[in-house]
Amino acid sequence: xxxxxxxxxxxxxxxxxxxxxxxxxxxxxxxxxxxxxxxxxxxxxxxxxxxxxxxxxxxxxxxxxxxxxxxxxxxxxxxxxxxxxxxxxxxxxxxxxxxxxxxxxxxxxxxxxxxxxxxxxxxxxxxxxxxxxxxxxxxxxxxxxxxxxxxxxxxxxxxxxxxxxxxxxxxxxxxxxxxxxxxxxxxxxxxxxxxxxxxxxxxxxxxxxxxxxxxxxxxxxxxxxxxxxxxxxxxxxxxxxxxxxxxxxxxxxxxxxxxxxxxxxxxxxxxxxxxxxxxxxxxxx
Numbered sequence: 001x002x003x004x005x006x007x008x009x010x011x012x013x014x015x016x017x018x019x020x021x022x023x024x025x026x027x028x029x030x031x032x033x034x035x036x037x038x039x040x041x042x043x044x045x046x047x048x049x050x051x052x053x054x055x056x057x058x059x060x061x062x063x064x065x066x067x068x069x070x071x072x073x074x075x076x077x078x079x080x081x082x083x084x085x086x087x088x089x090x091x092x093x094x095x096x097x098x099x100x101x102x103x104x105x106x107x108x109x110x111x112x113x114x115x116x117x118x119x120x121x122x123x124x125x126x127x128x129x130x131x132x133x134x135x136x137x138x139x140x141x142x143x144x145x146x147x148x149x150x151x152x153x154x155x156x157x158x159x160x161x162x163x164x165x166x167x168x169x170x171x172x173x174x175x176x177x178x179x180x181x182x183x184x185x186x187x188x189x190x191x192x193x194x195x196x197x198x199x200x201x202x203x204x205x206x207x208x209x210x211x212x213x214x215x216x217x218x219x220x221x222x223x224x225x226x227x228x229x230x231x232x233x234x235x236x237x238x239x240x241x242x243x244x245x246x247x248x249x250x251x252x253x254x255x256x257x258x259x260x261x262x263x264x265x266x267x268x269x270x271x272x273x274x275x276x277x278x279x280x281x282x283x284x285x
Contacts, residue, residue: 002029092259122147140213148246164241181250214245
């Protein structure tokens with residue numbers, strides 16, 4: 001809240017004096033709130049986006065993760081308004097938020113993502129989304145702007161999801177015939193093996209390349225997770241499907257989807273745990 005901003009200013013006053021004399025010290029939180037309320041959210045957002053463009057070099061093969069987050073305490077019962085949902089575009093290479101769009105519902109992500117793409121120069125970059133962002137119109141827009149996509153595929157794209165299940169039966173996952181890359185990790189009492197498989201679109205599925213602009217690769221991520229203290233139990237197996245217009249190897253695919261989770265670990269987690277964003281009830285902006 002505003003009190004926290006005042007506290008930050010008091011704590012970092014010596015640093016802030018590099019940018020102003022602060023002859024009368026840090027303004028009280030009521031003054032900070034009053035001044036901020038006079039700023040146009042749209043203009044502030046425009047300035048922020050332009051600043052991020054200057055900070056973000058073009059054509060650097062960055063992975064830009066697009067993901068949404070609900071601000072849990074931003075609902076307004078008196079006005080019958082649900083919690084705000086914010087969709088962010090996060091540069092995983094530079095740990096920068098490149099743009100944000102506010103919506104009133106998670107279901108509006110599909111219409112918000114194209115607006116978010118309009119704010120950015122995505123030439124030469126890979127755009128990653130969860131299954132909700134896996135839409136033909138979004139794929140086409142990314143291609144038109146000179147970028148590539150890597151979309152998670154689930155039941156919302158039923159025919160595509162079924163094609164994956166038929167193309168990659170359990171036998172293929174256990175002994176992959178296509179380009180594959182495996183990683184093994186041990187942490188927090190768990191051992192996890194992640195297998196990544198990538199192949200060109202086969203002839204029998206060539207019709208999907210007409211539906212999905214620029215589609216080049218079918219990608220599968222398989223994880224086997226075992227709790228070390230429970231070695232007698234069978235490892236838990238999870239299979240996830242992806243489509244991509246980028247010419248990915250299995251190793252590059254593994255890196256890209258791993259980087260996508262930076263939006264959770266480096267952005268959403270910090271907003272929740274460090275800045276207590278979920279407890280904030282401010283709706284304006």
